[in-house]
Structures are given as C-alpha cells and as structure tokens.
Amino acid sequence: MMFFEGSEKKVEAVLEPGQPSLRQLGRPFWAKIVAQANAEILSSVHNDCCDAYLLSESSLFVWDDRFLMLTCGTTTLVHAVTEFLTHFSQDRLAMLTYQRKNEYQAHLQKSCFSDDLASLAPHLQGQAWRFGHLDGHHNYLFHLERPYQPAADDATGELLMYHIAGENADYLRSDQQTLDGIRERFNWEQLLPGFQLDDFLFQPFGYSMNGIRDDRYVTVHITPQEESSYVSFESNLPVEELVPIFNALLKVLQPQSYDLISFNMACDLAHRPEAIRIDHAEQSLANGYRMAFEHYLLPGHEVRAADQL
Amino acid sequence: MMFFEGSEKKVEAVLEPGQPSLRQLGRPFWAKIVAQANAEILSSVHNDCCDAYLLSESSLFVWDDRFLMLTCGTTTLVHAVTEFLTHFSQDRLAMLTYQRKNEYQAHLQKSCFSDDLASLAPHLQGQAWRFGHLDGHHNYLFHLERPYQPAADDATGELLMYHIAGENADYLRSDQQTLDGIRERFNWEQLLPGFQLDDFLFQPFGYSMNGIRDDRYVTVHITPQEESSYVSFESNLPVEELVPIFNALLKVLQPQSYDLISFNMACDLAHRPEAIRIDHAEQSLANGYRMAFEHYLLPGHEVRAADQL
Incomplete structure (x- = not known):
C-alpha cells in the first residue's frame, strides 16, 4: 500500500494594527518559513489583496495583516510557526490559531498535538481544545488567549472528505488523469467564478489547487490513494x-x-438521507470565533473482506 | 486528563503435538516472558486444564499445548512473543496469531503494528491483515502461515466497549468502588456459574478479572477514565x-x-435499536479461523462542548 497522510495541520495569524505588511516581507521570507515545515513553494498567484503560494505539501496564503498556512504529510508546521514567532512575537499578534486534524497514521507523524503545544508554550499563552472523541474523527485547536473581534465577513468553512468513491475517485487514482480532466470533473469554472486558480498534479497522484478572488480564497488538496483517501x-x-x-x-x-x-459560519449541507451525524461539538472560543465540528458517516451495508497488508 | 491506553495487544499460540507441556515450564518461565512486555504477574488461579495469571497490564492463560497473552497500556507484547520464539521456534508451532486493536493514542505506543511485523519477520512466516478502515476502529491480525484445523469448540469472542456511560460507569470512575461492589454490579456469580475468578482493583481506578472453568476462560479489563474509557x-x-x-x-x-x-463464532447480540453497524469485515484465514470484525456506534444527538486540554 502506498500511504500518504493527507490530513493537514493549519495555522492562521492576524497582526495587531500598525505592523508592517506581511506581503511586503516577500517570497524569500515566506520560503524560509515554509522550509521550516519541510515544504517548499511550487508556484504562486497574486492579486491586490493576497499572495497565494502552492506548496509541495499544501498551501500558504498571505494578506497584508494575516496569513494562513496548511501543510500535510509528515511536515512540521509547528516549526514554521515558531520561526514566524521569532519575527512577530505574541504582543504583535491580534489572533493566532493552530489546528490539527486526526491523522490516518498518527504514529508516523514527527510530533503529536501535545508535543506541538509544548513547542508553542514558550512563545504563546493560549488555550487548547479537542473537538470530537479521541477514538473517532476529531480536531485539535490551540488559540492565542487574547480578546479579538473577527470582522463580520471573517468566517471559514472546511470540508474534509474520507474514502472517496465512484467514477471520479477512480479517475483521480488513475494514470489517465490530467489537470484539464480534473478541472472539468470538479467544474471549477462554474463553481468558482472570478477566481484566479493555481493548481498542480503530483506524481503518481495527488492534486492541489489554490484560488483567490479579492480577499477570498479557496484551497483543495486531494490524496486519492485507496484505503487512505482524503480530500x-x-x-x-x-x-x-x-x-x-x-x-x-x-x-x-x-x-x-x-x-x-x-x-x-453555520453550514447547512444537502446530506444524503443515509448520512448519519456521528459527532457534533461546538465551542465559543475566547478569540471571538465559534468553532463547530461535525463528523458524518455513510454506514457500509456490505460485509467487506479484510485488507491484506 | 489522566490517560491510560486500555486497548490490548494479544498473542495466542498452539504447539505442535509431541511438545512438552507449557504449564510444566512453570511460573518463572512465564514471569520472564511477561517481563519482556514490561508487565508482571500479580496473582494466579489454576485448575486441571489451565493456569490463569493476572498481570499488571492484563492477562496470561497457559494450557498444556497453548497460551494466550493480552497486554495493554504501552506494553511491548511483541518482545514477549520473540522471547517465547527463542524457546519454541516456528517449526514447533501449529498456530500463532498476533493481534492489535486500534489505540486511542497510537503515537504514545512504543511500536506500531508494522514495527511489530518487522520484529516477528525473522522468526515467523505469516500473513497480516487489517479489519476495518484506518480512520475508524480497526483491528490488525498477523498469523503464522501454516494449515491448521481448529477443534470444533475452539471459538473466541471479544467485545470491546468504548465511552461507557450511566450509573455503573460513574461507579467505576468513583473512589467509592470496591471489588465486591464491582462483582455485584456485573453480577459475575450469575453470569459465570462454576468459574473460578481472580480479580484486581487498580489505584486510582481500573479493574481486571480472569476466570477459568475447565478449559474455558473469561477475561475482562476496565479502563474507566472519562474521555478514553474502554472495557x-x-x-x-x-x-x-x-x-x-x-x-x-x-x-x-x-x-x-x-x-x-x-x-x-457468529455472535448475534441484542443491539439497541439506535445502534448502527458502522463497519463489518470478515475474512477466512489460512490458519482455519474465520475472523469477523464489526464496529457499532450509537450516534450522539446532542451538540457537545469541546474538551479543553
């Protein structure tokens, strides 16, 4: 089995007013931050508000007063965060969150969430939470403990999909796939009007895409491998x-x-009737965000064979 | 949060006919095997067929021609197996299975299943399987690749329970609990007629019990801690x-x-109507056993708060 851990770690930080622009720091600064996570910049797109970097493992978005970085695989995002904090210490930050999703193979990671908390502790005072049960899907969040008032349009939604199936999943696992073919199957043109897109097809599989429109972003990452697929x-x-x-x-x-x-953000999706919400946790955080975590599952009705290793 | 990993690793081995009795090897031999896993013998009960040892972390049962050992926490059961194999090499074994359940916190374990396979590989030719999806509950099994015909009454059932609730769960987490109180709540006397029992209450919580009747055994292990309870x-x-x-x-x-x-064994249980079978995998193994894995879940209907770490 060819295994790749698609689940991302994520950091988002907002500067206090009156700081220099994060975009002005330029690509060399961000390349160094990214390198700390064991990733590199592959390509980028830019508009008046945002620089969007596609990484060897996920994405980095930089606005004047904030940045957002996602990395997957066995990257060490926490090292990128501590490197950033040597330049912008806690008192220059209005907001910071550090998030980890549950992994398919946690034991292959270079650190666990509590290790990451220990790395952040000398730099940041904050609170840490787990959404969801430990033995099921769950999400960890650490945030800087500082009152913050998110703007009215500052809301984020994340959809994490496991065990993809059907014709498109087969296509994403095939050696027939092309960038054009993937764009068409997702129908990005219709779904993301006005977005400037930057996408990349990895060998032998895997697809990443960043999109920006004004100060809005989208990012998609696909790990299609059977048994551990993740989008x-x-x-x-x-x-x-x-x-x-x-x-x-x-x-x-x-x-x-x-x-x-x-x-x-309250996302009311068109779930299939057989989809069951297995877990649902919500929490108002001291940084002005209300975070919600929902885990849905479509129970299998067939007896499957075991997977031979 | 006080965390203890209840999920067990398990080994079961049967000798080829004509070998010396495993029981005759005596307690010092088995104490040495157990020590390799970083566990120790706490107490034992014996009858004409079986020696049942209660361990600091789980259980060991020894019959003349077979043994079964379960260990939990961060024990290294695979080292106990390789130690046993220095005394009884592959050609003296009729059957061997090595099993691992998914852990709450896999990254805290001293090895993962594939590490364990690498430790066993110099000693045993076998096959390895995973029952259940990687991102949900699952069970790993390795078995010696050798034709074997289990006796008609050689069948095993395992029930692994997560997130226990209600009055009895509260009692098992309380400092009021006593051995007598636990025995009564489970009603062992009625449920296990004719069994010779050996049980132990750990501090500050945790309960283990072995029972034997002729060549039949039962074993129960309780890790009651909220957030990671397991029985x-x-x-x-x-x-x-x-x-x-x-x-x-x-x-x-x-x-x-x-x-x-x-x-x-086909176990048809009285599931509560709201219980959903999330996953079901079955496999006929080359050692004559058909193994079945079913994962059931009762979806929560309430929005929970996040767990603060």
Whole structure:
C-alpha cells in the first residue's frame, strides 16, 4: 500500500494594527518559513489583496495583516510557526490559531498535538481544545488567549472528505488523469467564478489547487490513494457561496465519511438521507470565533473482506 | 486528563503435538516472558486444564499445548512473543496469531503494528491483515502461515466497549468502588456459574478479572477514565453461553461504541435499536479461523462542548 497522510495541520495569524505588511516581507521570507515545515513553494498567484503560494505539501496564503498556512504529510508546521514567532512575537499578534486534524497514521507523524503545544508554550499563552472523541474523527485547536473581534465577513468553512468513491475517485487514482480532466470533473469554472486558480498534479497522484478572488480564497488538496483517501476543501467565501460548492464536492467525490468544520459560519449541507451525524461539538472560543465540528458517516451495508497488508 | 491506553495487544499460540507441556515450564518461565512486555504477574488461579495469571497490564492463560497473552497500556507484547520464539521456534508451532486493536493514542505506543511485523519477520512466516478502515476502529491480525484445523469448540469472542456511560460507569470512575461492589454490579456469580475468578482493583481506578472453568476462560479489563474509557471482555465460551454475557455487559456499561470480534463464532447480540453497524469485515484465514470484525456506534444527538486540554 502506498500511504500518504493527507490530513493537514493549519495555522492562521492576524497582526495587531500598525505592523508592517506581511506581503511586503516577500517570497524569500515566506520560503524560509515554509522550509521550516519541510515544504517548499511550487508556484504562486497574486492579486491586490493576497499572495497565494502552492506548496509541495499544501498551501500558504498571505494578506497584508494575516496569513494562513496548511501543510500535510509528515511536515512540521509547528516549526514554521515558531520561526514566524521569532519575527512577530505574541504582543504583535491580534489572533493566532493552530489546528490539527486526526491523522490516518498518527504514529508516523514527527510530533503529536501535545508535543506541538509544548513547542508553542514558550512563545504563546493560549488555550487548547479537542473537538470530537479521541477514538473517532476529531480536531485539535490551540488559540492565542487574547480578546479579538473577527470582522463580520471573517468566517471559514472546511470540508474534509474520507474514502472517496465512484467514477471520479477512480479517475483521480488513475494514470489517465490530467489537470484539464480534473478541472472539468470538479467544474471549477462554474463553481468558482472570478477566481484566479493555481493548481498542480503530483506524481503518481495527488492534486492541489489554490484560488483567490479579492480577499477570498479557496484551497483543495486531494490524496486519492485507496484505503487512505482524503480530500480537503476550505474557504472564507460567504456561506451562501460556499454551501453549493460543498454540496457539489460531496456529489463529485462520494466520500464514505466527512467532517465539516466551521468558524463563525453555520453550514447547512444537502446530506444524503443515509448520512448519519456521528459527532457534533461546538465551542465559543475566547478569540471571538465559534468553532463547530461535525463528523458524518455513510454506514457500509456490505460485509467487506479484510485488507491484506 | 489522566490517560491510560486500555486497548490490548494479544498473542495466542498452539504447539505442535509431541511438545512438552507449557504449564510444566512453570511460573518463572512465564514471569520472564511477561517481563519482556514490561508487565508482571500479580496473582494466579489454576485448575486441571489451565493456569490463569493476572498481570499488571492484563492477562496470561497457559494450557498444556497453548497460551494466550493480552497486554495493554504501552506494553511491548511483541518482545514477549520473540522471547517465547527463542524457546519454541516456528517449526514447533501449529498456530500463532498476533493481534492489535486500534489505540486511542497510537503515537504514545512504543511500536506500531508494522514495527511489530518487522520484529516477528525473522522468526515467523505469516500473513497480516487489517479489519476495518484506518480512520475508524480497526483491528490488525498477523498469523503464522501454516494449515491448521481448529477443534470444533475452539471459538473466541471479544467485545470491546468504548465511552461507557450511566450509573455503573460513574461507579467505576468513583473512589467509592470496591471489588465486591464491582462483582455485584456485573453480577459475575450469575453470569459465570462454576468459574473460578481472580480479580484486581487498580489505584486510582481500573479493574481486571480472569476466570477459568475447565478449559474455558473469561477475561475482562476496565479502563474507566472519562474521555478514553474502554472495557474489554473475551472468552472461548460456547456462543450460546457467551451471547447472554455480552448482552448483559452492553446493558451494564452502556458503551457509546463497541467492536465485536470473533473467531469461528457468529455472535448475534441484542443491539439497541439506535445502534448502527458502522463497519463489518470478515475474512477466512489460512490458519482455519474465520475472523469477523464489526464496529457499532450509537450516534450522539446532542451538540457537545469541546474538551479543553
């Protein structure tokens, strides 16, 4: 079995007013931050608000006053965070969150969430939470403990899809796939009007895409490998634009289970009737966000064979 | 949070005919095997067929021609197996299985299943399987690749219960609990007539019990800690005796999820109507056993708060 851990770690930070622009720091600064996580910049797109970098393992978005970085595999995102904190210490930050999803193979990771907390502790005072049971899908969040008032349009939705199935999943696992073929199957042109896209097809499989439109972003990462398939999509689009995209993704990818995570956003998706919400946790955080975690599953009705290792 | 990993690793081995009795090797031999796993013998009971040792972390049962050892926590059962194999090499074994359950916190373990396979590889030719999806509950099994014909009454059932709830769960987490109180709540006397029992209450919580009757065994291990509670019960009792016990345990402990694992046994339990079978895998193995894995879950209907770490 060819295994790749698709589940991402994620950091998002906002500067206090009056700081220099994060975009002005330029690509060399961010390349150094990214390198700390054991990733590298593959390509980028830019508009008036945002620089979007596609990474060897996921994505980095930089605005003037904030940045967002996602990395997967066995990357060490926490080292990128501590490197950033040597330049921008806690008192220059208005907000910081550090998030980890549960992994398929936690023991292959270079650190666990509590190790990461120990790495952050000398730099940041904060609170840490777990959404969801330890033995099922769950999501860890650490946040800087500082009052913060997110803007009215500052909301994020994440859809994490596991065990994708059907014709499109087969295509994403095949050696026939092309960038054009993937774009068509997802129908990005229709789903993401006005977005400037930057995508990449990895060998032998795997697809990443960043998109920006003004200060809005979308990012998708696909690990199609059978037995450990994983597709994530996240965005700060308004909920009325995001929900139809999430619904389209569920149709295209037919995941056997999926997690829906949101910050200051109530996502009411068109779940299939047989989908069961296994877990649901919500928490208002001291940084002004309400985070929600929902884990959905479509129970299998067939007796499967065991997987030979 | 006080965390203890209840999930067990398990080994079972049967000697080829004509070998010396494993029981005759005596307690010093087995104490040495147990020590390799970083466990120790706490107490024992004996009858004409079997020596049952209660361990600091789980259990060991020794018959003349076979043994079964279960260990939990961060024990290294695989080292106990390789130590045993220095005394009884592959050609003296009729059957060997090595099993691992998914852990709450896999990254805290000293080895993962594939590490264990690498430790066994110099000693044993075998096959390895995974029952259940990687991102949900699952069970790993390795077995010696050798034709074997289990006796007609050689069948095993394992019930693994997670997130126990209700009055009895509260009692098991309280500092009021006593051995007598636990025995009464489980009603061992009625459930296990004719069994010789040996049980132990750990500080500040945790309960283990071995029982033997002729060549039949039962063993139960309780890790009651909130957020990572786990109770396992396994036995080679005939299915008609075992099913009522499993049903009673589900009533007493009200687990939010449970796994049912069986070898050459079809267990038809009285599941609560809201219980959903999330996963079901079965496989006929080259050693003559048919192994079945079922994962059940009772979906929560409430929005929970996040767990602060």
